[in-house]
Amino acid sequence: MTSDRRISPIALPATRARRVVEQLLEGSGVALNGSAPQDIHVYHPDVFSRVLHQGTLGLGEAYMDGWWECESIDDMACRLLRHGLGERAHNRSERLMYRLQSGFFNLQSRARAYIVGEAHYDLGNDLFQRMLDPTMCYSCGYWKQADTLHAAQVAKLELACRKLDLRPGMRVLDIGCGWGSFAEHAAGRHGVEVVGLTISREQARLARQRCEGLPVDIRLEDYRDHAGRNDYDRIVSIGMFEHVGHRNYETFFHSVERHLEEDGLFLLHTIGSNTSDISADPWINKYIFPNGILPSAMHIARASESHLLIEDWQNFGPDYDHTLMAWLANFDAHWHEVAHRYNERTRRMFRYYLSVCAGAFRSRDLQLWQIVFSRGRRMRYDAPR
Known part of the structure; x- marks a missing residue:
């Protein structure tokens, strides 16, 4: 535009x-x-x-x-x-300041967990409904055999369900359930029961509406506060790990291990960094995802190794380029419908955010990983594609 x-x-x-x-x-x-x-x-x-x-x-x-x-x-x-x-x-003082902050303070502590929900995800369901597709997935689609955003998002959800080997009657925990995309798909198409956790009030409100009549329980709750042990057959986390923070990675995987039954599977869908530097883009951190930080492959492997076994690791980072450009096209096409509720600076903020991120994935500066874990009790795991 x-x-x-x-x-x-x-x-x-x-x-x-x-x-x-x-x-x-x-x-x-x-x-x-x-x-x-x-x-x-x-x-x-x-x-x-x-x-x-x-x-x-x-x-x-x-x-x-x-x-x-x-x-x-x-x-x-x-x-x-x-x-x-x-x-x-990024200048040296900027990098040093972030490292000092993240070194002395847990920027993603329980007390701060809801900041990103209030700053970004609660901005307005009307805006996100026009930017996203009908699944309301706010994460990378799977474009291998798709030619539309909706088809790519359905394919991503179904790919996750297949990797988790969902069967009717299973109990599934969705950490960072967003607007209920996976919960609605998995419960509606695979007959499972889902408990979804989100730190966004607006996401929780719309997710409950979307999943009404399905065996889905949406909770406004941080993953660290979720009670229980060995109480889920499967666990999934799509597009949430970017908000966990390096000081909490091992806590996150410990929580997954605690909730996952012995023969269970866990699927992690996350943006990934090519390096293990503890840093964040200052513009993204200020305007889009406060306190967010991208994990590296080493971060994930080290934090999970004493808790879970990596069964499969798939990278389809280039698909995020297509996803972001499709969101941008939707945003531009429907902005006039919500312009009365927002200002021109918000429009330019979203256009810049979606465009710059698309360029980052196109350049292979960022990756998108789907990783499947088990507790190491399974005889064999064969990952579908």
Whole structure:
């Protein structure tokens, strides 16, 4: 979606800040005020110094403020990340501050667990209903044989059910159930009973409506507060582990082990980081997912090894690119229906978020993993695809 501005990008003097930005962009395929879809069109003279001083936070906030525009932010982000600007966009003091905070404080403690629900997931069911597909899945679809967002999301849910080998009458715990996508699918199509946990009041309200009449119990509850032992045949967590935090990874897997029956299976569906650095993008952390952090393969393996056995690990990260672009298309097509409840800055915030994340997956800077665990009591596990 192009800018609706009717003025041309301003003619800017060759300031030192601009020259530095131009040098950083050199060879990336992204130009200033060029004609290609991925080129950046500047509308405010201070955008260069803002970006140089604040990194990705300054870049995102400048876009929200209308200081620059780009026809294809996803392509821009992909090219910049492939050019190696992802690491250079975060200064040392910024990284140090996050590490100090996460080192001294548990940013995802019980007391802070509901912050992301209130800040993002509770923003408005009307907005998410227009952005997502009818399943209300807010996680990566599986596009292997799908050509629409809805088909990809149904395929993802069914893939998870097949990997869990669901059978009628089983009890399933859904940690981070969102708007009830998996619970509705698994209970309705596979005849299982589901207990779903979410830290979002709005998600819980809509999930209960969507699952009405099914053997589904939606609870506004943190996973650490869920009582019981060996009380579930299967456990699933789709798109929630990103909010757990590195200080709580082992607590999370201990909780899964405690609730899973001896011969049970657990499926974890999560975005993954290529590195084990403890850091977070400051713009995403401030505006989209407060206190979120992406796990690495090493984080998951180390935290789970004394609790569960890894049976299968599948990566379909490129599918998140397709998913995010489909969400962006829905968002643009239906924004006019909810615009009266939100402001222009919110619109630009969502467009930037969806586009930049699509570019990150396209560049393979981020991954999407589905991992199946057992308690090591099974004779054999064969993963479906």
